[in-house]
Amino acid sequence: MGGEKRVRSVAIVGAGAAGAVTASAFKAENYFERIRVFERRESAGGTWIYDANPQPELPVRPGSLPPDLDPPLEIPSNLPRVTAPDRQERFSKTPVYDSLTTNVPDIAMCYSDARFAYGPFVPHYIPRQYVENYFSLHKTDSLLELNTTVEDVARIPAEPNDSGRRDAWKLTLRKRDPLRDVDLWWEETFDAVVLANGHYSVPYIPQVQGLDAYIAKFPGRVVHSKYYRSPRVYADKRVVIVGNSASGHDLSSELVSTARLPVYQSRRSKSRWDGDEPPEGIEWKPVIREYLPDAGRGGGGRIVFDDGSTLDDVDAVIYCTGYKASSPRWASWACRGP
Ligand SMILES: Cc1cc2nc3c(=O)[nH]c(=O)nc-3n(C[C@H](O)[C@H](O)[C@H](O)COP(=O)(O)OP(=O)(O)OC[C@H]3O[C@@H](n4cnc5c(N)ncnc54)[C@H](O)[C@@H]3O)c2cc1C
Numbered sequence: 400m401g402g403e404k405r406v407r408s409v410a411i412v413g414a415g416a417a418g419a420v421t422a423s424a425f426k427a428e429n430y431f432e433r434i435r436v437f438e439r440r441e442s443a444g445g446t447w448i449y450d451a452n453p454q455p456e457l458p459v460r461p462g463s464l465p466p467d468l469d470p471p472l473e474i475p476s477n478l479p480r481v482t483a484p485d486r487q488e489r490f491s492k493t494p495v496y497d498s499l500t501t502n503v504p505d506i507a508m509c510y511s512d513a514r515f516a517y518g519p520f521v522p523h524y525i526p527r528q529y530v531e532n533y534f535s536l537h538k539t540d541s542l543l544e545l546n547t548t549v550e551d552v553a554r555i556p557a558e559p560n561d562s563g564r565r566d567a568w569k570l571t572l573r574k575r576d577p578l579r580d581v582d583l584w585w586e587e588t589f590d591a592v593v594l595a596n597g598h599y600s601v602p603y604i605p606q607v608q609g610l611d612a613y614i615a616k617f618p619g620r621v622v623h624s625k626y627y628r629s630p631r632v633y634a635d636k637r638v639v640i641v642g643n644s645a646s647g648h649d650l651s652s653e654l655v656s657t658a659r660l661p662v663y664q665s666r667r668s669k670s671r672w673d674g675d676e677p678p679e680g681i682e683w684k685p686v687i688r689e690y691l692p693d694a695g696r697g698g699g700g701r702i703v704f705d706d707g708s709t710l711d712d713v714d715a716v717i718y719c720t721g722y723k724a725s726s727p728r729w730a731s732w733a734c735r736g737p
């Protein structure tokens with residue numbers, strides 16, 4: 400490969416666990432002329448950053464996928480430019496709840512050259528500190544551009560008759576300046592881009608017959624586990640948990656301490672934690688077949704499960720049904736020019 404074709408500049412999108420180790424590995428090569436890590440949050444840490452106020456008042460839209468929930472921003476013309484701050488929800492807050500601990504031992508979560516402060520299973524702030532410290536440990540903190548969202552990645556094709564050149568990638572970047580309350584927009588071009596932007600930002604709630612009408616009639620009753628922080632909010636409430644993976648298991652277990660018992664857990668499949676019987680205080684239910692907003696005593700709403708059983712007048716339905724990865728605009732980047 401001729402010198403012109405080599406990758407000398409690289410952008411990393413995201414400063415979570417993946418971005419941290421990518422930056423240190425690239426720096427260790429002592430080869431690249433320019434490495435930049437763009438992170439939309441105010442610090443490194445990714446999934447492990449804790450947001451005390453996750454804004455649960457966001458509208459709940461069953462069945463919607465990231466292209467609808469997290470559409471790309473309109474990019475201003477003539478960059479660089481300073482604009483009024485964008486207020487669109489970008490799902491950048493994390494799902495970390497107060498009691499969250501790691502469910503993977505530290506030996507499996509750590510990089511080979513550094514360990515967690517202690518282990519094996521640790522509170523959520525230990526991996527956050529670890530990822531943040533990893534940047535300073537390797538002196539890659541200076542590569543970080545924080546509060547900066549990569550809004551677009553476009554391919555700049557090499558000139559067809561220039562065999563010595565390779566395609567490049569133009570990033571459109573938006574940095575929030577809280578001091579002036581403005582957004583700064585600009586572009587940078589790199590030989591290569593690493594996407595380390597994570598998978599757990601946009602919550603997913605399945606579409607179920609009657610759910611839209613149920614949400615409209617009882618605003619705030621249906622939420623996603625991304626916005627759950629503490630069982631205290633559910634003291635004496637009649638709660639239904641939907642989902643049986645890590646979030647569904649954790650939330651139903653800890654709600655037993657505060658909610659009205661039993662806590663109902665709607666399960667589609669058996670999880671690796673399940674025994675033959677539900678834990679004390681939890682009642683297992685099958686998948687929800689339908690919501691009837693006007694049924695129940697006083698029209699308080701009814702939930703109908705697949706086995707025909709029903710629940711009336713519940714106070715909260717918490718969907719622990721996971722996430723969909725979101726990369727606005729980027730899905731079509733390979734076939735698009737600048
Ligand atoms: C509730 C929960 C608990 C978990 N518990 C564990 C566990 O115990 N053990 C385990 O091993 N794994 C766990 N995971 C999985 C965990 O997410 C991964 O292990 C790992 O931390 C993911 O790292 P990442 O760098 O790939 O992504 P993330 O940590 O999500 O980092 C991606 C970063 O990219 C940034 N970003 C996204 N889009 C843009 C953009 N357009 N421009 C700029 N920046 C952007 C984000 O702000 C974020 O900081 C858990 C996940 C969740 C949701």
Ligand SMILES: NC(=O)c1ccc[n+]([C@@H]2O[C@H](COP(=O)([O-])OP(=O)(O)OC[C@H]3O[C@@H](n4cnc5c(N)ncnc54)[C@H](OP(=O)(O)O)[C@@H]3O)[C@@H](O)[C@H]2O)c1
Pocket residue numbers: 499500501502503599605624641642643644645646647649666667668686719720721722
């Ligand atoms: N450290 C921790 O303790 C911790 C805590 C929470 C989350 N996490 C991590 O966070 C990530 C996300 O976990 P998660 O539990 O939020 O999501 P998840 O692992 O994607 O699980 C989604 C759950 O929702 C169910 N589901 C999906 N669609 C459904 C539908 N239409 N009807 C009924 N059920 C449906 C799934 O059932 P099926 O199994 O049948 O598909 C599954 O039980 C994982 O990596 C997990 O390990 C870790």
